Amino acid sequence: MLIGCGKSFELTKVAESEAPLFGKMKLWEIEKISNNLYAFRYTFYRNIILIGDDGIILTDPLTPEAASILNKEIKKISNKPIKYVAYSHSHWDHVSGGQIFKDQGAEFVAHEQCLNNWLDNPSPKVVKPDKVFKDDYKIDVGNASLEMYFYGPSHDNCRVVFLTQPDRFIFIADDANPPDGMNMIYGAGLADTYIFNLIPFFQSSELLARKKRAKGVIGSHMSFKNEPMNLVSGTIGSTRVIKQQRLFYQLVIDAVQIALDKGVSPELIPDYLIEQGVLKETIIGFDEKKMRVLYKRITNYLLTGE
């Protein structure tokens, strides 16, 4: 349960698969956050659905299989038309499978750089956007809307922050997954990540959360609590997770910078930091192998600016 400004948000499972994912987790599930806001999880991935008087906004179709399930299930919840599909960024593992919604007349919306990415390297599974924007954009379906904010390249060069209305939840694809932003990250090599702008990106996201009095964060991925084997759905959580995510990256960058300033040879920094036990007690689910890769990546960033 998440409490914000007197209103509490309790998740209600409205549908789930028969097929398991593992343990008690099902392959997919739909959770209701409010009358206007739902979350759909397929395997480890999640998107959000907004239902307003004038229609439905979907985000990130995920895969053709996920989209097919979502298409079927959403019609059991609402008979409103699917009017929009909004993309959070350009990575295929989040944005594939939208054709089923395109065929229903949905308008696809993304940041303009995402379109460039798909022109450079198209995928037959990714529907190109009908509408692109530069800085921010709002999609309205009557009494619900989705605001999209671009704060420069971060993870991918076109990732936007979603803010849902009227419930005021924030969604940051591939980062800030509840319950805790200090969790060990999945992709330690930070592929397709613009490290130089990561901290400013999260600072802007925190400012957005404060300015708009966001109630919470919806996670784009399943996460873990306390330790990696304890997987949790992580659907909603406090906006604190955005700051935690920023601190995660900031602490790693600072640790490497300190080592460089001490004169530790760049090639030896991962070994040095691991041996010193730096961040071992701070990062939840600290994984030595992953941290070596992450420390090396950050060292490269500090030496080259990229």
Place this chain on the structure above:
Amino acid sequence: MVQRMKVLKIFTLISLFFQLSVTQAGNVSFSSLNDQITLFNNGKEQSLIISGNSESVLIDPINKSSTEEVENYLRQNKKPVITNVIYSHSHWDRLLGSTLFDTKTHKIIAQSACELYFAKSNNINIKKPNLYFKKQYNINLEEEQVVLHYFGPSHGECMVVIEMVRAKILFIPELVSTNGASFPKDPTLPFLRPATLELFFSGLEELIEEKKIESFISGYGDDEIYGSVKIISEQKQFWQLIHLTAKEAEENGLVDINNFIDVEKLDLEKFSEYNNFNKADLINILRRYTSFLNMGR
């Protein structure tokens, strides 16, 4: 007969020495490739100076001490001062000598995608470019023409290839070694752009074909000076092999939940043909490609 061969060898070496005159200044060596082009090498990195009658072009002011030695070299050899500074890409470790130049009196040139990195950078040791270009940029010196070509993101967002037109030589700062097609120096591939990498190599091959270029020089300080352009195609094939291997592994269910491929299940022989082959490195390289196949970038 043996004695004759010995003399011939010595004679050849002496001739080569005089054709490729090498001087040393501090930890920087200078090799005069012809009257216009000089290679400088600080042991770790190398780059070029191209001189006309009244101006010189410097590719990558690598660091302060190397760049000071370059300026001394030009003075001592009565070559004109540097007027144009080319940034081959945005990485600071090739640009740390840039503060020796003044944007009021020098053109500091970079490809436009570099602006993303320079605009927000607060690194006081890097001078921001004052001239950006998109696809191609020409510098005409009297005896040589220097052309900067951009073929899309490859190593980083904005790396260019530099053509010395009359000499028919290319300078390729990263990605290709004149020692032969090889595994990358950093197997975690922090700067690789797999989505556009093959386009980069194809653009380069087209240029080579069109201009009938036969040799290239790399930015690596431990490389042979010249490499055959055949190596470029072989390097392209290496990346195609990596891409194909990752794709097949995906199709055959060999990729685990963390996107790693079990390399023990692969035929490693085709990889062992490349310089610096290393199984542990291959694991990380393939991991970047399974991520690429997942994300499209």
